[in-house]
Amino acid sequence: MAAARSGEFGILDVLLKYATENFSIVQWPGFLTSRLAYLGPIDQLKTILQATGDTNSMDADYSPLLYCAIMRNNTTAFGALIGHGADPVVTNSNWKNTPAILVAAKHGRVDMVKRLTEAGASVDVYDNRGRCALWLAVVTGQHLALKALLEAGADKRALEVPREGSARPPIVSLASVPFLKCLKLALEFGADPNCKLLNEEHPSSALSIAARWGLHDSCRVLLEAGAHHDADDDPPLIHAVNSGKREIVEMLLEKGARVDAKLEYDDFHATPLIIAAQRDYQDLAKLLIDRGAGVDTDVWEGNTALHYAIGGDNPEVVKFLVDLGANTGQIQSGEWSALQKCYAKVDCMKVLLEAGADLNWAEPDANNSEGCTRALLEYDMDLDTNDVLGYTALHCLPSPARLSIAKLLVNRGASLELRNNAGKSVLDLAIMSKDVPLVDFLLDKKVDINAAASSSGAALHVGAATGDIGMVKLLVRKGADVNLAHPWMYGTALQKACMSRTGTAEGRDAVARFLVDEVDADVNAHGGVHGSALDAALLNGTVEVAKFLIEKGADVGWKDTWDIDDDSLGIATKTNLGHTPLHFAVASGSTDLVELVLSRTRGKTSINEPDEDGWTPLLWACRPCDKWGTPGQVKHSIVKLLLDRGADPLVRGQTWDDKQWSPLKMARYHGATEEVVHLLKKASRYGREKGEKEEFHASKKGVRRLVAYCDMCLFGIRGLVNVCMSCDNKLAFCFKSSRLKEELHPYHNNWELQGTEFEETEETEEERESPESSPEIEQVQDDDAEGDWSNDEDDTDGVINGDGKQD
Incomplete structure (x- = not known):
């Protein structure tokens, strides 16, 4: 073994000859036989085989001989092993009971595929994970191995049917990667070019997937093989436009694809022209209209290409569509005109205004135009009319607001007390925007500074959360109650400053110190779900603020609302x-x-x-x-x-x-x-x-909901979550807090249980180095002893990310 490990094959030859002549060896070391099958020399392997004839050893520590020869593509060793009785069908637990022909197909060992079939191995055998040789050759892009298998009679239906637990047939996987040679072979041998995913995902057909990924040659090959160029449930033209590849769009149009095809599912609603408008593909938009696309063809809730062009902030496409006669008065979602979609899209708004959009009919909010506001006020209008979000004209003031516009609205009678659907008043929004002149103006108009909303507290709560010390001082100077306790969530303004994540830590710290040191905020005032300012500081992880509050007298031993004392409770x-x-x-x-x-x-x-x-x-x-x-x-x-x-x-x-x-x-x-x-x-x-x-x-491990946190305990959520579907911000409660959801949030009664409880446990496999990288047989042995020979991407059903080039 030492001679074999060090490559001293002359010495090994002498030792083998001596051993076979003088000893009756029944079982040779697995390391030695595996190494010879992998690296040779062949004469020494034959010497051992002639001495024992054991070619199907199941040594638990080393790879089987036939597999070593396959991985090394050592045809001489393979022939010797078959000649001495190696069984090409027998599987080995070291290799997860994977048939040898699957190993050869996956690694592109074409000669081995041919020799295995000649030796009697079935080309249609499956492993215990539902994979056959054809499937592995496809997902790894081994076109020569794929050809050898098909020529040997492999059942092409394996290319059309997903393996167990998957929804993606191999031929569909091929359409998403640049394995053009594999795709051609599969189609030449009769694979159905119209295979689809078995779930509800889009794109779903092989042609639509190739079009979406911009694989021109793959689209051409599929069309030549008879792929449907049009489909009501998944039009390839929409996916081609999405890719931005003009040559694919033209190819499909030449085949007769419907230029106004629609695809609508979940939150996706589109025509080819809508996709082009949204993605700013003006050349494709022109091509589609030249081929007969309707400029005002609409989808869900009246959306047209013009609405989507505005949503994408694509003023050149907007002008192109308007010049072609797009209807600027088309209502979207039953409420919004094209002009109203231009809230933050100044260039798009200019295009519409220059085109003569009806200003009186579609009042554009938030354009900060005093002249426009004066013009609108000439009409008998209800200044407190609100939109679907509860915003009045005052709520729509931009930041920073032009005081002249605010004064026009307020002096004409606009209400300062109304709140939007999120519970925010005009004063709240101005504080959040740190618009000091507007805040000062509103407070001079005697707005109620201590009026508390259900969701955000009073004005001082909002200001404390921003960490803006100047704003907080202004609010206190104007009469804000520093000890006003918010009845539901946030307690006092001091608590809100301690628990907020808005602004900077330095700013929030300055606010807390100002409230305590200069305006005598009560450090032991309690309210809200977090109890006290000290509790809020502890939860927020701010050691300095916690120490400051304790130094200022924050009580760690006060009696709770049930009057339980320290002696019976411990930490009270x-x-x-x-x-x-x-x-x-x-x-x-x-x-x-x-x-x-x-x-x-x-x-x-x-x-x-x-x-x-x-x-x-x-x-x-x-x-x-x-x-x-x-x-x-x-x-x-x-x-x-x-x-x-x-x-x-x-x-x-x-x-x-x-x-x-x-x-x-x-x-x-x-x-x-x-x-x-x-x-x-x-x-x-x-x-x-x-x-x-x-x-x-x-x-089992709970599923982590990445963007969710509990609105009571503020923890990230695992598993199931109760969500209030009536709240704009979708209030959520975790598995601990949900029993109190009606008590903590009595304002709505429209709860929905969402999510998945536990993570799925599925076997994963590590990437294995190629055996070619090292002359040591231990590389084969070490990887396979753990059963980790496979590097196919199970999680993506064999969809391998290519570099965008056709092979």
């Missing part, structure tokens, strides 16, 4: 939902904050104090917030700190569906590292000793 600082400062500290992911709270309450706290759902700080620590800059993983340091300080690892908390959770189960659900899981399992062993079932602590 509680929100209405039972959350203590320690709950918020662990949620921040900051070990320093946890240490700070524990040190301030040492000797009189219960580290196992539950909230209203029975969640102790340890349960909270096993659910990472994953928002607002907090860690996305359960922090080992915090879990260990809590356990070291006496946290109970066997505690039980519940979620809205009454499911019980242990810290270990919670950590697993949130994808904790093995280090954290091991720590919790070790801490929970007492429960197992008392007969507790291990199955209780098991959990």
Whole structure:
């Protein structure tokens, strides 16, 4: 073996001759035989085969001999192995029981494919994952192997039918990648060019997919083979225009594709001209109109190419369409004209105005034109009429507003108290825009500065959230109540400053210090779902602000609304939902904050104090917030700190569906590292000793909803989520907070349960280096011993990203 490993084949030859002449060897080392089958020399391999005749060894540590010869494309070794009885059909667990012909097809070993079929291997055999040799040759672009298989009689239907668990036939996959030779071969041997995806995705046909990806030659080959150039359910012309490839568009039009074909599904509604207008393809728009496309052909809710050109901010296309007679008065979505679509599209608006769009009929909002406003005010108009979003003319003032326009509207009687659908007043919007002159003007008009909306609080709440110290000082000077508590979400303005993520940390810190130091904001005022300013600061992870509040007298031992005292409760600082400062500290992911709270309450706290759902700080620590800059993983340091300080690892908390959770189960659900899981399992062993079932602590990983967070606890959401469908901003509650959704949000009763509970568990495979990269047989052995020989992309059904070039 040492001689073989070091390449001393002369010495190896002498040793083999001596061994075969003087010993009766029944089983040769797997390393030696695999290496010789892979690298040779062939004479020494034959010596071993003649001595034992064992060509079908199942050594668990090394690859089978026939597979080594195939991977190396060693035809001489292959012939010797077949000649000594190697079975081309037998599979091996080291290679996931994958038939040898699939290995040869995937890696393009054409000679091996031919030799295997000659030796009796079936060209239509499948592995235990539903893959055949044709499928592997297609998804890896091995056209010569594909040809060899088809010439050997492989069933072409395997190219037309998705493998189990997939919706994508191989011929459709070929249409999305530049494997032109494979595509030609498949069609030449009779594969159906009109195969489609078996799900509802678009594009769905082979031709539409090739058109979408701009593969001109693939489109030509498919059309020549009889692919349908028109289809009501998936018109290829729309996808061709989407690609921007004029030659493909012209090819389809020459074949007779309908120029006004429509495709509408989910949120997609289009004609070829609409796609060209939206994507600013003026040359394609002209080509389509020259071929008869209707300039005003509409889709869902009256949308035309003109609306989409405006939406894409493409003024040249807008002018092109208007010059051809596009109807500028066409209503979109039952409410909007083309002119009203131009809110932030100044160049598009100029085109429409120059074309004579009816200004009196389609009042353009937000163009900041005093002259236009004066002209409109000459008519008897209701200045408080609102749009579908609840905006009045005053709400539509741009930022910064022209005071002259604001004065015109207010002096004519426009209301300052009306709020839009999101609960924002004109004053709120001006504060958020940091428009000091407009805020000053509105407050001089005696707008109610302390009127609180259901969603955003009063004016000072809005100003504190921006972190704009100048704006906050202006509001206080004008009479804002610094201790006004918002009844639902945000509590006091000080709390809002501590929990906001708008503006800069320095600005929010300056606002908090100003409110406390200069205008005597109460650091212990409580309200909202987060309880106190200290709780908000702890949740937000701002150690400096938390220390500042404590130095200013923030109470870590006040009685809650149920009048429970310190002696019976431990850490008695509680929100209405039972959350203590320690709950918020662990949620921040900051070990320093946890240490700070524990040190301030040492000797009189219960580290196992539950909230209203029975969640102790340890349960909270096993659910990472994953928002607002907090860690996305359960922090080992915090879990260990809590356990070291006496946290109970066997505690039980519940979620809205009454499911019980242990810290270990919670950590697993949130994808904790093995280090954290091991720590919790070790801490929970007492429960197992008392007969507790291990199955209780098991959990699959919950699906992380990437853009969602809970509007109550502000944590990122895993699994199912309850969403208020009546709220414009789609208020959402997680698996913990959903039981209180009606209490926390009594304003609507239109809830929808959305999402998927658990992640799917599917085997993934790592990319394996080519055996050609190293002369060491260990490369074959090491990869295959783990069964990791395949690098096909299961997750994409074999759709391999090409470089855009046809082969």
